[in-house]
Amino acid sequence: MHHLKELTMSNIFQMPHGGTVYGTLLNHREALAALGDQVNVAPYKAPPKAPILYIKPRNTWAQSGDAVVVPSDAPELQMGATLGLVIGRVASKVSVADALDHVAGYVVLNDISVPHDSFYRPSMRFKCRDGFCPMGAYVPRAAVANPDALAMTVAIDGVVVQHTQTGGRIRSVAQLLVDVTEFMTLHLGDILSIGVSAHPPLAHAGQSVTITVDGVGKLENTLVSEELV
Protein backbone atom coordinates (compact mmCIF):
# COMPACT_ATOMS: atom_id res chain seq x y z
CA MET A 1 0.00 0.00 0.00
CA HIS A 2 1.33 3.40 -0.93
CA HIS A 3 -1.00 6.15 0.12
CA LEU A 4 1.79 8.54 -0.57
CA LYS A 5 3.44 7.28 -3.68
CA GLU A 6 3.59 10.86 -4.89
CA LEU A 7 5.19 12.18 -1.73
CA THR A 8 8.57 13.54 -2.67
CA MET A 9 11.00 15.59 -0.71
CA SER A 10 10.15 18.63 -2.77
CA ASN A 11 6.51 18.58 -1.82
CA ILE A 12 7.41 18.12 1.82
CA PHE A 13 9.28 21.38 1.52
CA GLN A 14 6.34 22.99 -0.20
CA MET A 15 4.03 22.31 2.73
CA PRO A 16 4.16 25.78 4.28
CA HIS A 17 3.45 24.53 7.75
CA GLY A 18 3.86 20.89 6.93
CA GLY A 19 5.28 18.02 8.83
CA THR A 20 7.29 18.18 12.01
CA VAL A 21 10.78 16.67 12.04
CA TYR A 22 11.53 14.81 15.27
CA GLY A 23 14.94 13.61 16.36
CA THR A 24 15.47 10.80 18.87
CA LEU A 25 18.15 11.23 21.53
CA LEU A 26 20.55 8.43 22.52
CA ASN A 27 18.76 5.67 20.63
CA HIS A 28 22.03 4.23 19.35
CA ARG A 29 23.25 1.72 21.96
CA GLU A 30 26.81 2.83 21.50
CA ALA A 31 25.84 6.49 21.96
CA LEU A 32 24.16 5.73 25.27
CA ALA A 33 27.05 3.48 26.31
CA ALA A 34 29.44 6.36 25.66
CA LEU A 35 27.83 8.20 28.59
CA GLY A 36 28.86 5.31 30.84
CA ASP A 37 27.93 5.65 34.49
CA GLN A 38 27.05 9.33 34.02
CA VAL A 39 23.47 8.26 33.33
CA ASN A 40 23.09 7.10 36.92
CA VAL A 41 24.25 10.30 38.59
CA ALA A 42 23.05 13.91 38.58
CA PRO A 43 21.69 15.51 36.60
CA TYR A 44 20.37 12.41 34.79
CA LYS A 45 19.98 10.09 37.79
CA ALA A 46 18.72 7.21 35.60
CA PRO A 47 19.04 5.97 32.03
CA PRO A 48 16.32 7.16 29.61
CA LYS A 49 13.09 5.17 29.87
CA ALA A 50 10.75 6.41 27.14
CA PRO A 51 12.05 7.77 23.82
CA ILE A 52 13.55 11.24 24.30
CA LEU A 53 12.59 13.34 21.30
CA TYR A 54 13.46 16.80 20.07
CA ILE A 55 12.33 18.87 17.12
CA LYS A 56 14.29 20.16 14.15
CA PRO A 57 12.14 23.19 13.24
CA ARG A 58 11.48 24.45 9.73
CA ASN A 59 14.33 26.96 9.75
CA THR A 60 16.72 23.98 9.96
CA TRP A 61 15.39 22.17 6.90
CA ALA A 62 17.70 21.95 3.92
CA GLN A 63 18.21 19.73 0.92
CA SER A 64 21.13 17.91 -0.59
CA GLY A 65 23.41 20.42 -2.26
CA ASP A 66 22.53 23.29 0.07
CA ALA A 67 25.37 25.07 1.82
CA VAL A 68 25.32 24.75 5.60
CA VAL A 69 26.38 27.89 7.40
CA VAL A 70 28.86 27.29 10.22
CA PRO A 71 28.08 29.86 12.90
CA SER A 72 30.96 32.02 14.05
CA ASP A 73 30.54 30.85 17.67
CA ALA A 74 30.91 27.16 16.75
CA PRO A 75 33.93 26.43 14.55
CA GLU A 76 33.23 22.69 14.29
CA LEU A 77 29.89 20.97 13.89
CA GLN A 78 28.81 17.39 14.50
CA MET A 79 27.59 15.58 11.40
CA GLY A 80 24.80 13.39 12.78
CA ALA A 81 24.17 10.63 10.27
CA THR A 82 20.77 9.06 10.65
CA LEU A 83 17.73 7.67 8.88
CA GLY A 84 14.47 9.65 8.75
CA LEU A 85 11.16 7.80 8.67
CA VAL A 86 8.65 9.73 6.56
CA ILE A 87 5.18 9.18 7.95
CA GLY A 88 2.55 8.32 5.35
CA ARG A 89 -0.46 7.49 7.53
CA VAL A 90 -1.66 8.99 10.78
CA ALA A 91 0.01 6.91 13.48
CA SER A 92 -1.54 6.75 16.94
CA LYS A 93 -0.79 3.90 19.34
CA VAL A 94 0.44 1.61 16.60
CA SER A 95 1.50 -1.98 17.21
CA VAL A 96 4.83 -3.57 16.29
CA ALA A 97 3.04 -5.61 13.64
CA ASP A 98 1.53 -2.64 11.80
CA ALA A 99 4.07 0.08 12.66
CA LEU A 100 5.84 0.02 9.31
CA ASP A 101 2.53 0.38 7.44
CA HIS A 102 2.56 3.98 8.68
CA VAL A 103 5.88 4.74 7.03
CA ALA A 104 5.68 6.07 3.48
CA GLY A 105 9.41 5.99 2.99
CA TYR A 106 12.82 7.09 4.14
CA VAL A 107 15.27 9.94 3.82
CA VAL A 108 18.94 10.27 4.64
CA LEU A 109 19.13 12.90 7.35
CA ASN A 110 22.07 14.88 8.70
CA ASP A 111 21.09 15.98 12.20
CA ILE A 112 23.71 18.68 12.61
CA SER A 113 24.60 19.91 16.10
CA VAL A 114 26.92 22.31 17.76
CA PRO A 115 28.84 19.88 20.00
CA HIS A 116 27.46 19.83 23.53
CA ASP A 117 28.28 17.60 26.48
CA SER A 118 25.14 17.89 28.53
CA PHE A 119 21.82 16.40 27.50
CA TYR A 120 20.01 17.66 30.59
CA ARG A 121 18.33 20.72 29.12
CA PRO A 122 16.73 21.17 25.69
CA SER A 123 19.22 22.06 23.06
CA MET A 124 17.72 24.62 20.71
CA ARG A 125 20.86 26.74 20.55
CA PHE A 126 22.85 23.64 19.56
CA LYS A 127 20.44 21.86 17.23
CA CYS A 128 18.14 24.52 15.73
CA ARG A 129 20.46 26.79 13.76
CA ASP A 130 19.31 27.61 10.24
CA GLY A 131 20.12 24.80 7.81
CA PHE A 132 21.02 22.26 10.51
CA CYS A 133 18.76 19.53 9.14
CA PRO A 134 19.64 18.61 5.56
CA MET A 135 17.48 15.78 4.24
CA GLY A 136 18.00 13.76 1.10
CA ALA A 137 15.62 12.51 -1.54
CA TYR A 138 12.61 10.52 -0.43
CA VAL A 139 12.74 6.78 -1.11
CA PRO A 140 9.51 4.74 -0.89
CA ARG A 141 9.30 2.11 1.80
CA ALA A 142 9.04 -0.77 -0.65
CA ALA A 143 12.54 0.04 -1.93
CA VAL A 144 14.09 -0.83 1.44
CA ALA A 145 13.93 -4.42 2.63
CA ASN A 146 15.00 -3.89 6.24
CA PRO A 147 15.42 -0.36 7.62
CA ASP A 148 17.13 -1.77 10.71
CA ALA A 149 20.08 -3.17 8.76
CA LEU A 150 21.42 -0.45 6.49
CA ALA A 151 25.06 0.55 6.33
CA MET A 152 25.68 4.30 6.77
CA THR A 153 28.86 6.21 6.11
CA VAL A 154 29.98 9.78 6.60
CA ALA A 155 32.64 11.10 4.26
CA ILE A 156 34.37 14.44 4.66
CA ASP A 157 36.05 15.79 1.54
CA GLY A 158 35.65 12.37 -0.01
CA VAL A 159 37.30 10.42 2.82
CA VAL A 160 35.06 8.10 4.80
CA VAL A 161 35.47 9.03 8.47
CA GLN A 162 32.61 7.04 9.94
CA HIS A 163 31.27 3.57 9.18
CA THR A 164 28.04 2.97 11.03
CA GLN A 165 24.62 1.45 10.45
CA THR A 166 20.93 1.89 11.17
CA GLY A 167 20.95 -1.16 13.44
CA GLY A 168 22.30 -1.31 16.97
CA ARG A 169 19.42 0.83 18.16
CA ILE A 170 17.82 0.54 21.57
CA ARG A 171 14.52 0.78 19.72
CA SER A 172 14.23 -0.63 16.23
CA VAL A 173 12.23 1.32 13.66
CA ALA A 174 9.01 -0.52 14.54
CA GLN A 175 9.54 -0.33 18.30
CA LEU A 176 10.35 3.37 18.11
CA LEU A 177 7.09 4.01 16.26
CA VAL A 178 5.21 2.01 18.90
CA ASP A 179 6.76 3.87 21.83
CA VAL A 180 6.47 7.33 20.28
CA THR A 181 2.89 6.96 19.09
CA GLU A 182 1.90 5.69 22.52
CA PHE A 183 2.13 9.30 23.73
CA MET A 184 1.77 11.46 20.60
CA THR A 185 0.29 11.12 17.15
CA LEU A 186 2.51 11.28 14.09
CA HIS A 187 0.94 12.78 10.98
CA LEU A 188 1.40 12.50 7.26
CA GLY A 189 4.58 14.30 6.31
CA ASP A 190 6.12 14.15 9.78
CA ILE A 191 9.63 12.75 9.86
CA LEU A 192 11.00 10.78 12.81
CA SER A 193 14.71 10.05 12.94
CA ILE A 194 15.99 6.83 14.45
CA GLY A 195 18.68 8.79 16.27
CA VAL A 196 22.22 9.81 15.46
CA SER A 197 24.96 7.19 15.58
CA ALA A 198 27.58 7.45 18.32
CA HIS A 199 30.61 9.67 17.88
CA PRO A 200 29.36 11.91 15.07
CA PRO A 201 32.34 13.24 13.14
CA LEU A 202 33.19 16.93 13.23
CA ALA A 203 33.46 19.14 10.18
CA HIS A 204 34.36 22.76 9.65
CA ALA A 205 33.77 25.49 7.09
CA GLY A 206 35.18 24.71 3.66
CA GLN A 207 34.60 20.98 3.94
CA SER A 208 32.04 18.94 2.08
CA VAL A 209 30.12 16.20 3.84
CA THR A 210 28.50 13.18 2.23
CA ILE A 211 26.25 10.86 4.17
CA THR A 212 25.31 7.63 2.46
CA VAL A 213 22.70 5.16 3.62
CA ASP A 214 22.74 1.95 1.61
CA GLY A 215 19.57 1.63 -0.43
CA VAL A 216 18.28 5.06 0.57
CA GLY A 217 20.76 7.41 -0.99
CA LYS A 218 23.27 10.15 -0.57
CA LEU A 219 23.14 13.55 1.06
CA GLU A 220 25.85 16.04 0.17
CA ASN A 221 26.35 19.43 1.73
CA THR A 222 29.18 21.91 1.91
CA LEU A 223 29.95 23.86 5.04
CA VAL A 224 30.54 27.57 4.66
CA SER A 225 31.69 30.12 7.19
CA GLU A 226 29.12 32.58 8.52
CA GLU A 227 31.52 35.40 7.74
CA LEU A 228 31.36 34.53 4.05
CA VAL A 229 27.56 34.56 3.86
Next chain:
Amino acid sequence: MKRAKVAYGGAIHEAYEHPDGLRLADGRVVAEDAVVWLPPFEVGTIIALGLNYADHVKELSKELTVTAKDEPLAFLKGRSSLIGHRAQTRRPEGVAFMHYECELAVVIGRTAKNVKREDAMPYVAGYTVANDYAIRDYLENYYRPNLRVKNRDGGTVLGPWFVDAEDVADPHALSLRTLVNGVVTQQGNTADLISDIPTLIEYLSGFMTLNPGDVILTGTPDGVVNVNVGDEVVTEIDGIGRLVNTIVADATFGR
Protein backbone atom coordinates in the same frame (compact mmCIF):
# COMPACT_ATOMS: atom_id res chain seq x y z
CA MET B 1 -8.83 43.69 16.16
CA LYS B 2 -9.58 40.23 17.52
CA ARG B 3 -9.84 37.37 15.06
CA ALA B 4 -10.75 33.75 15.54
CA LYS B 5 -10.53 30.79 13.21
CA VAL B 6 -13.52 28.49 13.43
CA ALA B 7 -15.08 25.59 11.60
CA TYR B 8 -18.76 26.09 10.80
CA GLY B 9 -21.10 24.71 8.18
CA GLY B 10 -18.48 22.55 6.56
CA ALA B 11 -15.77 25.15 6.11
CA ILE B 12 -13.16 27.10 8.03
CA HIS B 13 -13.85 30.78 8.62
CA GLU B 14 -12.25 33.84 10.08
CA ALA B 15 -14.59 35.20 12.77
CA TYR B 16 -14.90 38.31 14.92
CA GLU B 17 -16.45 39.33 18.21
CA HIS B 18 -20.19 40.01 18.18
CA PRO B 19 -22.67 40.68 21.02
CA ASP B 20 -24.60 37.50 20.12
CA GLY B 21 -21.57 35.22 19.79
CA LEU B 22 -19.34 35.72 16.83
CA ARG B 23 -19.61 37.03 13.31
CA LEU B 24 -18.11 35.06 10.46
CA ALA B 25 -16.28 36.91 7.71
CA ASP B 26 -19.17 36.07 5.37
CA GLY B 27 -21.63 37.92 7.64
CA ARG B 28 -23.30 35.07 9.50
CA VAL B 29 -23.68 35.55 13.24
CA VAL B 30 -23.41 32.30 15.20
CA ALA B 31 -23.32 31.24 18.85
CA GLU B 32 -19.97 30.64 20.51
CA ASP B 33 -20.85 26.97 21.02
CA ALA B 34 -22.12 26.45 17.48
CA VAL B 35 -18.62 26.46 16.02
CA VAL B 36 -15.43 24.49 16.46
CA TRP B 37 -12.68 26.86 17.54
CA LEU B 38 -9.31 26.25 15.97
CA PRO B 39 -5.96 27.79 16.90
CA PRO B 40 -6.51 31.36 15.66
CA PHE B 41 -3.62 31.66 13.19
CA GLU B 42 -1.49 29.46 10.92
CA VAL B 43 0.97 28.11 13.47
CA GLY B 44 4.58 27.63 12.45
CA THR B 45 7.35 26.69 14.88
CA ILE B 46 6.13 26.52 18.49
CA ILE B 47 8.73 27.68 20.99
CA ALA B 48 7.96 27.38 24.68
CA LEU B 49 9.73 28.81 27.68
CA GLY B 50 10.26 27.08 30.98
CA LEU B 51 11.01 28.79 34.25
CA ASN B 52 10.39 32.31 32.98
CA TYR B 53 8.56 33.72 36.01
CA ALA B 54 10.56 34.13 39.21
CA ASP B 55 7.76 32.85 41.43
CA HIS B 56 7.33 29.68 39.34
CA VAL B 57 11.07 28.98 39.54
CA LYS B 58 10.76 29.18 43.33
CA GLU B 59 7.72 26.91 43.23
CA LEU B 60 9.65 24.20 41.40
CA SER B 61 13.01 24.79 43.08
CA LYS B 62 12.83 21.65 45.22
CA GLU B 63 12.91 19.40 42.18
CA LEU B 64 15.32 21.42 40.07
CA THR B 65 18.74 19.89 39.72
CA VAL B 66 20.25 23.02 38.27
CA THR B 67 19.23 26.41 39.58
CA ALA B 68 21.67 28.71 37.82
CA LYS B 69 19.94 30.48 35.01
CA ASP B 70 22.35 31.74 32.41
CA GLU B 71 20.10 31.59 29.37
CA PRO B 72 16.38 31.15 28.73
CA LEU B 73 15.12 27.57 28.97
CA ALA B 74 13.51 27.23 25.55
CA PHE B 75 12.11 24.10 23.97
CA LEU B 76 9.96 23.20 20.98
CA LYS B 77 6.54 21.65 20.63
CA GLY B 78 5.01 19.96 17.58
CA ARG B 79 1.94 21.21 15.78
CA SER B 80 0.21 17.89 16.39
CA SER B 81 -0.18 18.91 20.04
CA LEU B 82 -2.37 21.92 19.10
CA ILE B 83 -6.04 22.34 19.86
CA GLY B 84 -8.31 25.37 20.06
CA HIS B 85 -10.78 26.95 22.48
CA ARG B 86 -13.50 24.82 24.12
CA ALA B 87 -11.73 21.55 23.30
CA GLN B 88 -10.76 18.52 25.36
CA THR B 89 -7.40 17.37 26.69
CA ARG B 90 -6.77 13.82 27.78
CA ARG B 91 -5.59 12.86 31.24
CA PRO B 92 -4.15 9.34 31.05
CA GLU B 93 -5.31 6.86 33.67
CA GLY B 94 -2.96 6.53 36.60
CA VAL B 95 -0.93 9.73 36.34
CA ALA B 96 -0.46 11.70 39.56
CA PHE B 97 0.34 15.24 38.41
CA MET B 98 -1.00 16.81 35.24
CA HIS B 99 -1.10 20.59 35.24
CA TYR B 100 -2.06 23.53 33.04
CA GLU B 101 0.19 26.50 32.34
CA CYS B 102 -1.40 29.83 31.46
CA GLU B 103 0.93 31.71 29.12
CA LEU B 104 1.01 34.76 26.89
CA ALA B 105 1.64 33.54 23.33
CA VAL B 106 3.57 35.97 21.15
CA VAL B 107 3.08 35.51 17.40
CA ILE B 108 5.88 36.57 15.05
CA GLY B 109 4.80 38.63 12.04
CA ARG B 110 8.05 39.28 10.16
CA THR B 111 11.13 37.23 9.44
CA ALA B 112 13.55 37.86 12.29
CA LYS B 113 17.28 37.08 12.37
CA ASN B 114 19.81 38.69 14.71
CA VAL B 115 17.29 41.22 15.95
CA LYS B 116 18.38 43.40 18.87
CA ARG B 117 16.02 43.81 21.77
CA GLU B 118 15.49 47.51 21.16
CA ASP B 119 14.29 46.70 17.63
CA ALA B 120 12.31 43.58 18.52
CA MET B 121 8.72 44.63 19.19
CA PRO B 122 7.81 45.47 15.55
CA TYR B 123 8.44 41.79 14.76
CA VAL B 124 5.43 40.84 16.88
CA ALA B 125 2.19 40.44 14.88
CA GLY B 126 -0.04 39.77 17.83
CA TYR B 127 -0.95 37.71 20.84
CA THR B 128 -3.14 34.90 22.01
CA VAL B 129 -3.59 32.82 25.15
CA ALA B 130 -1.83 29.47 25.53
CA ASN B 131 -2.42 26.63 27.92
CA ASP B 132 0.76 24.57 27.79
CA TYR B 133 -0.13 21.32 29.59
CA ALA B 134 2.46 19.10 31.27
CA ILE B 135 2.30 15.66 32.84
CA ARG B 136 5.08 15.64 35.38
CA ASP B 137 4.92 11.86 35.92
CA TYR B 138 6.75 11.49 32.61
CA LEU B 139 9.63 13.87 33.37
CA GLU B 140 13.06 12.48 32.60
CA ASN B 141 16.33 14.33 32.97
CA TYR B 142 17.17 14.32 29.27
CA TYR B 143 16.30 17.42 27.23
CA ARG B 144 14.01 18.15 30.14
CA PRO B 145 11.11 18.90 29.83
CA ASN B 146 10.99 16.00 27.40
CA LEU B 147 8.32 15.70 24.74
CA ARG B 148 6.45 12.91 26.50
CA VAL B 149 5.67 15.51 29.20
CA LYS B 150 4.96 18.41 26.91
CA ASN B 151 4.07 17.31 23.41
CA ARG B 152 1.06 15.11 23.91
CA ASP B 153 -1.98 15.39 21.63
CA GLY B 154 -4.14 18.23 22.91
CA GLY B 155 -1.35 19.48 25.13
CA THR B 156 -1.03 22.91 23.51
CA VAL B 157 -4.24 24.91 23.67
CA LEU B 158 -4.29 28.21 21.75
CA GLY B 159 -6.97 30.87 21.42
CA PRO B 160 -9.68 31.94 21.36
CA TRP B 161 -8.55 35.15 19.65
CA PHE B 162 -5.58 36.41 17.73
CA VAL B 163 -5.20 39.99 18.99
CA ASP B 164 -3.29 42.44 16.82
CA ALA B 165 -0.13 43.76 18.49
CA GLU B 166 -1.22 47.36 17.92
CA ASP B 167 -4.26 46.75 20.12
CA VAL B 168 -2.18 45.72 23.13
CA ALA B 169 -0.80 48.86 24.73
CA ASP B 170 1.71 47.10 26.98
CA PRO B 171 2.17 43.33 26.69
CA HIS B 172 4.38 43.48 29.79
CA ALA B 173 1.55 44.63 32.04
CA LEU B 174 -1.09 41.96 31.52
CA SER B 175 -2.71 40.11 34.40
CA LEU B 176 -3.16 36.42 33.77
CA ARG B 177 -4.87 33.71 35.77
CA THR B 178 -6.16 30.15 35.65
CA LEU B 179 -9.48 29.02 37.04
CA VAL B 180 -10.23 25.36 37.66
CA ASN B 181 -13.97 24.79 37.94
CA GLY B 182 -14.38 28.52 38.59
CA VAL B 183 -11.80 28.75 41.38
CA VAL B 184 -8.70 30.86 40.76
CA THR B 185 -5.64 28.63 41.16
CA GLN B 186 -2.96 30.63 39.37
CA GLN B 187 -2.33 34.35 39.09
CA GLY B 188 0.45 36.45 37.70
CA ASN B 189 1.37 39.40 35.55
CA THR B 190 3.55 39.54 32.46
CA ALA B 191 5.46 42.35 34.19
CA ASP B 192 7.20 39.52 36.08
CA LEU B 193 8.64 37.74 33.04
CA ILE B 194 12.32 36.99 33.69
CA SER B 195 13.10 37.23 29.96
CA ASP B 196 10.67 39.72 28.47
CA ILE B 197 9.44 39.62 24.87
CA PRO B 198 12.27 41.67 23.30
CA THR B 199 14.84 39.64 25.23
CA LEU B 200 13.35 36.39 23.94
CA ILE B 201 13.25 37.63 20.34
CA GLU B 202 16.88 38.76 20.59
CA TYR B 203 17.93 35.45 22.15
CA LEU B 204 16.08 33.18 19.71
CA SER B 205 16.73 35.19 16.55
CA GLY B 206 20.40 35.25 17.54
CA PHE B 207 20.75 31.58 16.57
CA MET B 208 17.72 30.82 14.38
CA THR B 209 15.51 32.62 11.90
CA LEU B 210 12.03 33.25 13.23
CA ASN B 211 9.33 33.22 10.57
CA PRO B 212 5.81 34.65 10.40
CA GLY B 213 3.48 32.34 12.29
CA ASP B 214 6.15 31.15 14.68
CA VAL B 215 4.90 31.53 18.23
CA ILE B 216 6.66 31.99 21.55
CA LEU B 217 4.84 30.69 24.62
CA THR B 218 6.42 32.93 27.23
CA GLY B 219 6.17 30.72 30.32
CA THR B 220 3.85 30.48 33.29
CA PRO B 221 3.73 32.01 36.77
CA ASP B 222 3.37 30.36 40.17
CA GLY B 223 0.32 28.23 40.89
CA VAL B 224 0.25 25.08 38.83
CA VAL B 225 -1.99 22.46 40.43
CA ASN B 226 -3.12 19.01 39.42
CA VAL B 227 -6.23 18.75 37.27
CA ASN B 228 -8.61 15.80 37.10
CA VAL B 229 -11.01 14.28 34.62
CA GLY B 230 -14.09 16.48 34.29
CA ASP B 231 -12.35 19.69 35.34
CA GLU B 232 -13.00 22.84 33.37
CA VAL B 233 -9.74 24.75 33.02
CA VAL B 234 -9.93 28.42 32.03
CA THR B 235 -6.69 30.23 31.23
CA GLU B 236 -7.29 33.92 30.93
CA ILE B 237 -5.24 37.02 30.09
CA ASP B 238 -6.78 40.47 30.46
CA GLY B 239 -7.36 42.05 27.08
CA ILE B 240 -6.26 38.93 25.18
CA GLY B 241 -8.83 36.25 25.87
CA ARG B 242 -10.40 33.58 28.01
CA LEU B 243 -9.44 30.11 26.84
CA VAL B 244 -11.59 27.19 28.00
CA ASN B 245 -10.53 23.55 28.07
CA THR B 246 -11.98 20.40 29.62
CA ILE B 247 -10.04 17.44 30.98
CA VAL B 248 -11.29 14.04 29.75
CA ALA B 249 -10.41 10.41 30.42
CA ASP B 250 -8.94 7.65 28.28
CA ALA B 251 -12.47 6.31 27.80
CA THR B 252 -13.32 9.33 25.61
CA PHE B 253 -10.70 8.06 23.19
CA GLY B 254 -11.82 4.45 23.32
CA ARG B 255 -8.37 3.13 24.13
